[in-house]
Amino acid sequence: MELILDIKRLGPVKDSRIVWRPLTVFIGPNNTGKTYTAYLIHALLNTYPDQCGLGEEKISELFLHERLKFNFEELKEQWIEAWKKEIAESMLPNFWRKYFGIENKIPKLEISLITKEEKVQKLEFEGDIPISGIVGEIDENTLEGAEVGRLFYSAFLKKDGNIFEVYIPYDSQDEHVFGEYLEEYDTDTEYYFFEETFCEEFAYFLGFPRHNLIIPSERTSFLFYRQWFVLKNQLTQLWRENISIKKWRKKLFSLLQYIEFPEVFEDFLTFLLLSERKKVSQVYDKVIALLEQKLLKGRINFKKDEFWFNFGEGEIKISGASSGVKALLPLEKFLRSAPEGAFLVIDEPEMHLHPEAQVILAIALAMAVNLGLRVLLTTHSPYILDTFNFLAWSYRIREKIKENGLSSLEERLKNILKAPPFEVPEEALLDPSRFSAYFFRTDGQVEDIRKIPKEVPEVDIDWSTFSQVSEALWEKLGLLGELQDEILKREQ
Structure with a gap:
């Protein structure tokens, strides 16, 4: 299924056309509306009419x-x-409050739906x-x-x-x-x-996805909110039982308002608390194995109402695990229960991860997409984009080898995929027609940054916005080097 959205007036986003595909990537400077747009797509796909x-x-x-x-x-x-009609009358008017806990102008959009x-x-x-x-x-x-x-x-x-x-x-x-x-x-x-x-x-x-989740950028903080959630439910029950008692009603209501989160965060917390009680799907077992072996280097378990991290030599509460393990926990738990066709939004998947780990994570996400997961991510990571470019180019080369009967070249491609420092499974190669990429500009426009393969065969995503920053830094370093040379000359 493809969703084509023409979005206007969404926070800083003034005008955009987004095609939602199995893998959709948003990049761009801060405060340009990437997360707003990602959450809006989640809201659209989580809205159904009742008649x-x-x-x-x-x-x-x-x-x-x-x-x-x-x-x-x-x-x-x-x-x-x-x-x-449900979107216009219910979802859009409540979007800002439900997803961000704020009031704002109702977004304006036009929708085209291509179904399968x-x-x-x-x-x-x-x-x-x-x-x-x-x-x-x-x-x-x-x-x-x-x-x-x-x-x-x-x-x-x-x-x-x-x-x-x-x-x-x-x-x-x-x-x-x-x-x-x-x-x-x-x-x-x-x-x-x-x-x-x-x-x-x-x-x-x-x-439409039967199972969906937003993994927000605040994900590591929510691992420690179990007590908060239990307290909120206890307060809610007290409020219901004492609603007729004026002094209790007012006090409890003020407490509930004080600890209120936007609904999307409460949904995420509910998912974490109930993740171990969900039915195991086994659809993404290969992806989970890759995460455990190459990234986590251990296994996340749930016992005594808490998450624990088993790293072979011992076991510790998740609170004592590395920030990278904490950041990956929601993804690992989602993959264990998600069916084929599920939808996952990840805000900044690179959070707390070393560049090599970011590459492995991108490979894992591509494998999951090929197994049926729909993924939308916002990212500032050139490593993740480079990995997607590599996977798409490898896919096209593999298809060309097959089309032209060049079986003698198959081994060369396999050797490239297996070369250190990280092995790339063939199951991770990306069909370029199944993903979209967009750059959110500071002027409110959104630009499609997928390149036409004939023009630049090795690049599918133009991430020059990142390379421009590196080039500017190198230029400044060069100027500093010239200044240092001048100082040395004068010292002599």
Whole structure:
């Protein structure tokens, strides 16, 4: 799936066209809107309409006959229009407050969506709203989500040509038919809840990420906020229990406001606290192995409600580990549970990492992209960009060798990839058509910095903004050298 965005009036960003692809890279000076744009894309891909054209009549027909057919293109257009309406009426007006805890002008954007539909998707939807508890709500004692009183059905989405079908396999062991079952419950609530879930699942069918996370630049600080999060939940519970007592209500509310973070940070903290309880996916096991062997040089474990780092000779709490290990922990935990097609935003992945480690991290991210992960990163690292350039150029050379039947050159390419100081697995080579790169300028414009391979075959990303800084420093060093020579002459 590709997302084409024309963004205006997003903080310092005045005008930009962004094509979101499996790997998207943002570079540029500080305070130019890179993080704002990255978070906006995350918000767009995490927004779904709660109504998308089904309606009571169609849902009732589905429940009674267990099968319903649509014109796919019409359904998709209805969904996209409902999605854009949800963005305009809900997501954009709340974007600044939700993601940054500030008030600002509502961003202006135009969206083009190029989808790639899956053949069949299984959808699990709830047949009743919870009797108590909210999925994902944190309990201060167990830190687990509550799923009390839910009934689950199974439904399937299937596309055949331009016919889109939703069907519910009938279970002969079930005591009720769906139509009879609905008579016992509030059908308005049931219909609304089904359509809301269907609209979200249809988004996944179109290629939206089912699992996503922002790893913010503040990530290492949040490793120590478990106690804060437990305290907040305890205060929230006290506030609910004592809402009728005026003095308690006012005091507790002021405390809750004092420790309030933007929602995106609370989501990140929730992910850290619940990461060990998530189902292991194994999709990115090779990437995790590379991280553990070449970067972490150890393994991160979770026990006694805390993260620990095992480095072979011993084990220490994560608080005593290096800053590089702390910075990589969220990525490692995300990869353990993320399914194929998940979406990850990383703000400055190079943080706390030696240049060689930055290269290895870029290789690991490229491997993850080739395994199905969608990655958007903001970076100030020429090492990461150089690595992506190398991986894209290597990919084109490998394809040229195959196209021209030059098998005698395959070994030379393999030797280049294996050469020290870091080995590059072939699984990390990047298809240039699957990534985008943009430079955010200080004048509010955003520039596409992908080079046309025919012009400069060895460069895919133009990062001259970094080399210009180095050249300026070398020029100053040269002038200092001339000045020193003059001093030596006069001393003689």
